[in-house]
Amino acid sequence: MHxxxxxxxxxxxxxxxxVSIALVTIAILFLxxxxxxxxxxxxxWLTTVDHKKxxxxxxxxxxxxxFRGGMDAxxxxxxxxxxxLGFLSSQHYNEIFTTHGTIMIIFMAMxxxxxxxxxxxxxxIGARDFAFPYLNAMSFWSFFIGAxxxxxxxxxxxxxxxxxxxxxxxxxxxxxxxxxQNFYLMGLQLSGIGTLATxxxxxxxxxxxxxxxxxxxxxxxxxxxxxxxxxxxxxxFPILTVALALLTIDRVFGSQFFxxxxxxxxxxxxxxxxxxxxxxxYIVILPAFxxxxxxxxxxxxxxxxxxxxxxxxxxxxxLLSFIVWVHHFFxxxxxxxxxxxxxxxxxxxxxxxxxxxxNWLATLYKSKIEFTVPMLWSLxxxxxxxxxxxxGVMLGMAAADYQFHNSYFLVAHFHYVLIAGTVFACFAxxxxxxxxxxxxxxxERIGKWAFWLFFAGFHICFFPQxxxxxxxxxxxxxxxxxxxWLPLNVxxxxxxxxxxxxxxxxxxxxxxxxxxxERETTGDSWNGNGRTLEWATTTPVPxxxxxxVPYVDEIDPYVRMKEEGKTTFDESQLKxxxxxxxxGAPIIMMSFLGLASFALVFEWIPVAIFGLxxxxxxxxxxxxxxxxxxxxxxxxxxxxxxxARGL
Amino acid sequence: xxxxxxxGLLPLGLILFLSGCGQLEMTVLDPKGPVAESQYELIxxxxxxxxxxxxxxxxxxxxxxxxxxxNRPGRKESDYDPNLHGNTAIEIVWTVIPIVIVILLxxxxxxxxxxLEKSPEPVEGQEAKEPLVIHATTADWKWFFSYPEQDxxxxxxxxxxxxxxxxxxxxxADSMTALWIPALGGQKYNMAGMMNKLYLQADEExxxxxxxxxxxxxxxxxxxxxxxxxxxxxxxxWVNDIKTEKPELTKEQYDELLKPGLTGKDAFSSxxxxxxxxxxxxxxxxxxxxxxxxxxxxxHLEEIEKQESFQ
Numbered sequence: 015m016h017x018x019x020x021x022x023x024x025x026x027x028x029x030x031x032x033v034s035i036a037l038v039t040i041a042i043l044f045l046x047x048x049x050x051x052x053x054x055x056x057x058x059w060l061t062t063v064d065h066k067k068x069x070x071x072x073x074x075x076x077x078x079x080x081f082r083g084g085m086d087a088x089x090x091x092x093x094x095x096x097x098x099l100g101f102l103s104s105q106h107y108n109e110i111f112t113t114h115g116t117i118m119i120i121f122m123a124m125x126x127x128x129x130x131x132x133x134x135x136x137x138x139i140g141a142r143d144f145a146f147p148y149l150n151a152m153s154f155w156s157f158f159i160g161a162x163x164x165x166x167x168x169x170x171x172x173x174x175x176x177x178x179x180x181x182x183x184x185x186x187x188x189x190x191x192x193x194x195q196n197f198y199l200m201g202l203q204l205s206g207i208g209t210l211a212t213x214x215x216x217x218x219x220x221x222x223x224x225x226x227x228x229x230x231x232x233x234x235x236x237x238x239x240x241x242x243x244x245x246x247x248x249x250x251f252p253i254l255t256v257a258l259a260l261l262t263i264d265r266v267f268g269s270q271f272f273x274x275x276x277x278x279x280x281x282x283x284x285x286x287x288x289x290x291x292x293x294x295x296y297i298v299i300l301p302a303f304x305x306x307x308x309x310x311x312x313x314x315x316x317x318x319x320x321x322x323x324x325x326x327x328x329x330x331x332x333l334l335s336f337i338v339w340v341h342h343f344f345x346x347x348x349x350x351x352x353x354x355x356x357x358x359x360x361x362x363x364x365x366x367x368x369x370x371x372x373n374w375l376a377t378l379y380k381s382k383i384e385f386t387v388p389m390l391w392s393l394x395x396x397x398x399x400x401x402x403x404x405x406g407v408m409l410g411m412a413a414a415d416y417q418f419h420n421s422y423f424l425v426a427h428f429h430y431v432l433i434a435g436t437v438f439a440c441f442a443x444x445x446x447x448x449x450x451x452x453x454x455x456x457x458e459r460i461g462k463w464a465f466w467l468f469f470a471g472f473h474i475c476f477f478p479q480x481x482x483x484x485x486x487x488x489x490x491x492x493x494x495x496x497x498x499w500l501p502l503n504v505x506x507x508x509x510x511x512x513x514x515x516x517x518x519x520x521x522x523x524x525x526x527x528x529x530x531x532e533r534e535t536t537g538d539s540w541n542g543n544g545r546t547l548e549w550a551t552t553t554p555v556p557x558x559x560x561x562x563v564p565y566v567d568e569i570d571p572y573v574r575m576k577e578e579g580k581t582t583f584d585e586s587q588l589k590x591x592x593x594x595x596x597x598g599a600p601i602i603m604m605s606f607l608g609l610a611s612f613a614l615v616f617e618w619i620p621v622a623i624f625g626l627x628x629x630x631x632x633x634x635x636x637x638x639x640x641x642x643x644x645x646x647x648x649x650x651x652x653x654x655x656x657x658a659r660g661l
Numbered sequence: 662x663x664x665x666x667x668x669g670l671l672p673l674g675l676i677l678f679l680s681g682c683g684q685l686e687m688t689v690l691d692p693k694g695p696v697a698e699s700q701y702e703l704i705x706x707x708x709x710x711x712x713x714x715x716x717x718x719x720x721x722x723x724x725x726x727x728x729x730x731x732n733r734p735g736r737k738e739s740d741y742d743p744n745l746h747g748n749t750a751i752e753i754v755w756t757v758i759p760i761v762i763v764i765l766l767x768x769x770x771x772x773x774x775x776x777l778e779k780s781p782e783p784v785e786g787q788e789a790k791e792p793l794v795i796h797a798t799t800a801d802w803k804w805f806f807s808y809p810e811q812d813x814x815x816x817x818x819x820x821x822x823x824x825x826x827x828x829x830x831x832x833x834a835d836s837m838t839a840l841w842i843p844a845l846g847g848q849k850y851n852m853a854g855m856m857n858k859l860y861l862q863a864d865e866e867x868x869x870x871x872x873x874x875x876x877x878x879x880x881x882x883x884x885x886x887x888x889x890x891x892x893x894x895x896x897x898x899w900v901n902d903i904k905t906e907k908p909e910l911t912k913e914q915y916d917e918l919l920k921p922g923l924t925g926k927d928a929f930s931s932x933x934x935x936x937x938x939x940x941x942x943x944x945x946x947x948x949x950x951x952x953x954x955x956x957x958x959x960x961h962l963e964e965i966e967k968q969e970s971f972q
Contacts, residue, residue, distance in 0.1 A: 104879045104962035177876055183853070184836045184877055188949045189801075189956045274835065274853050275946035281837075281852060314729075317746040345839060345849050347831075347857035350774040357770050361763045368759040369752070371718060376751070378725035380742040385730070393726070400718050404711035411766060413773035414703045416847020417689045420839060420874040484687040486843035490876040492962075 061596040063147035072129025079122040086114035095507035107492035108175040115178030121161040123298040126440045137548035138234045140225030140563040145218040147594040153208035155604035160205025167197035174198035182272035182283040200611035213247030228566040234546040239304025250293035257286035288339035296335040302439030313389035314381030320373040327366035344412040353412040360410035387461035391442035402430025423483025449539035453554040454531035464520040471512025478502040545570040552658035562587040583655045590645040603632035688843040695781040696846030780826040792826035800834035801921040802880025807932035816927040822896040831857040832940040835948040836877035844869040854945030863890040
């Protein structure tokens with residue numbers, strides 16, 4: 015096969031992208047070589063098993079993916095506001111909305127939240143790392159390589175173009191020939207391994223590695239949200255794995271699970287996809303609820319209102335999330351009875367969600383609200399999310415859904431919940447825990463600019479889309495070919511660009527804060543308002559997290575510790591700390607599987623077998639790996655802690 | 662504080678926006694038939710609850726932000742209670758109220774769902790009319806409307822009589838699509854190998870936009886049609902014209918039309934139903950079996966000038 019057969023040709027935008035990808039790659043390689051950073055990169059990052067570093071890599075990748083998905087969004091918005099430009103063809107537009115959706119959900123929202131969980135959950139429960147640090151590194155590399163595989167489809171082979179839902183029969187081999195759809199299948203499959211492993215890993219970490227005395231109902235609410243999310247991951251992701259595998263076998267080896275010919279069942283895909291897909295929505299929203307709860311309690315300077323109601327409502331939401339999937343296709347003709355059942359189960363989710371909203375409001379009652387940047391993101395979430403929530407209930411009313419389905423009303427709804435919920439939470443969480451990660455805060459003034467631009471842009475972009483939907487504009491339409499729809503589309507595009515500006519300001523703030531922010535001297539970065547254990551350790555966090563793990567028997571342990579003058583450095587209690595060794599095996603194993611996936615995309619079976627065997631060999635080697643890690647000596651701990659605490 | 666002022670303006674902005682949009686005519690909110698009417702009533706009914714929820718939450722939210730901001734002048738000592746963490750009575754209230762709302766929303770949802778599975782009831786005083794059966798079949802990226810009673814078939818446009826229920830029998834020759842005429846009512850999917858029934862009815866003569874609303878590839882945006890709603894007599898005259906002026910649909914011609922791509926409007930004095938039933942498991946793979954290689958070709962749909970062919 016000749017190289018020109020697999021490169022995407024004929025689109026000026028893509029040529030531009032190829033050139034910039036090449037330039038960026040050369041620049042990175044050059045800088046690494048020039049500053050002799052290859053060894054540093056390998057030793058400190060590529061082989062790390064430290065949950066904090068892995069978390070940072072997750073978040074950095076997620077920000078890059080947010081940029082990519084955002085560029086897709088802006089290109090779509092340009093096309094819809096200025097149809098006479100002929101900016102994107104139908105085919106190109108279809109590819110872009112497909113990659114936008116897939117990247118934002120799978121490669122942005124989830125890794126961003128998993129990154130925050132990676133860094134914060136062990137700190138909140140007083141653990142020294144994950145239960146399985148090696149597995150954690152493997153999860154990250156499976157996500158990262160899966161994401162890269164998905165993204166190169168842009169320039170090699172062609173992007174998938176059947177929507178992020180990839181409905182069969184459209185996405186089958188007959189109607190979507192070529193490698194595009196395979197990129198979707200293999201990219202998701204590979205990164206799905208990592209997500210599933212992280213689910214198990216965090217679940218075990220939370221269940222087995224909590225600080226002495228900490229019962230489940232003493233855990234910080236973000237840790238609780240993570241635990242509930244892990245259960246959803248563990249039950250939902252296998253469904254996706256199976257569905258993707260079946261469709262891959264259909265496409266690559268010619269079986270007939272979802273085809274129109276050979277008595278296939280195309281509608282089965284929609285069922286399997288949403289049996290995973292709906293719980294997936296809660297995988298990205300429950301951790302967001304956890305983050306908002308932490309931030310709101312901290313800057314209200316008050317205990318979270320209704321802690322157990324918050325926990326139970328998350329558990330109920332998680333259970334309900336598995337019995338509502340049919341609401342994604344009420345219009346498939348399942349009949350009045352089935353639709354009634356799923357309609358009611360869907361609307362029931364509003365009850366625990368409503369309870370949570372009122373608990374947040376009650377947390378603000380008799381509080382002292384301080385408007386820091388993370389608090390602004392969290393406060394803005396409440397009214398914005400309500401608008402998404404109530405329209406969700408409307409969509410849940412199946413008889414009315416016949417009119418909303420597939421329209422911009424739906425598009426507006428899920429952007430309202432996913433952006434006001436998940437994206438706001440990602441920003442809130444990142445800014446909130448930023449000092450824990452990097453030893454300095456983000457600049458508040460620039461952060462507020464980023465917030466207000468993004469917040470205003472968000473409402474300007476998506477609010478008009480409700481009305482476009484009510485006027486009959488379907489989603490995934492590449493061109494605004496009805497004159498009445500144009501004005502609202504222009505407004506919407508303006509909002510999208512405002513969000514883009516907000517994002518740029520946010521990224522600039524990362525740079526600005528790195529240069530000019532004051533370095534943290536205490537671990538309790540937000541004026542001593544920290545309530546949970548992550549604020550009890552020093553900043554930057556030592557690699558072993560806690561010199562001594564405190565005894566915990568209440569919800570906000572650090573509040574009491576501060577009152578009693580206790581710290582996580584009790585010299586009389588110091589013992590050597592057992593830590594895992596760094597290893598290059600996870601990245602090598604996942605590179606082999608990445609190679610196998612890439613080969614399967616182009617259906618080069620021998621190469622795929624080679625990659626799979628390589629991955630398998632790495633797994634066998636792992637079984638004979640007797641490296642039990644090492645112990646940090648007491649003197650070393652003393653030295654590090656005294657320096658960090660200025661003793 | 663800037664935060665408070667701007668966030669406080671949100672509810673006001675929302676109300677202004679909603680009232681402003683009341684001037685706009687939105688198809689779904691301007692129903693032209695009993696099906697769309699019943700869905701519109703349901704939407705309107707739910708909207709009152711939603712507005713109620715929004716007003717309550719926004720009001721509480723604004724109150725909290727104003728009253729309990731840290732730097733409000735004149736804060737009292739009693740305005741801060743850091744250990745307040747629950748109140749069983751109020752928690753029960755805000756759990757029960759949403760449950761009541763869900764029940765109140767469920768009842769009309771379920772009854773409407775069952776009504777929509779039946780032919781629309783006639784207006785009081787009028788006798789019930791037999792529904793007119795129209796088979797609506799899609800193939801990438803076009804619509805076939807077969808009238809078995811009249812033995813005619815149209816491509817990419819639809820004529821129906823006013824005030825008479827229409828029983829659409831939906832199926833597809835290839836990809837999954839959905840028939841949506843927002844002015845007349847909500848959509849349902851067309852799927853190969855299956856048949857879905859969708860009842861619609863128009864109460865007003867006119868021309869309404871209809872389309873495939875379910876994304877199905879490159880020609881998706883062009884898969885639209887106009888619905889001409891006319892009096893019984895005009896409809897009969899139109900049927901008569903087709904029957905006398907248009908040729909019969911031969912199998913060869915139908916096979917040609919099934920090829921993936923765009924076509925203009927057309928009409929025939931017979932239907933494709935005598936050749937093939939795409940709703941059967943035998944017929945569902947017909948297009949893929951015959952034209953698989955044609956799906957590799959691209960349409961190169963680009964400019965807005967194509968608008969004419971979209972209508």
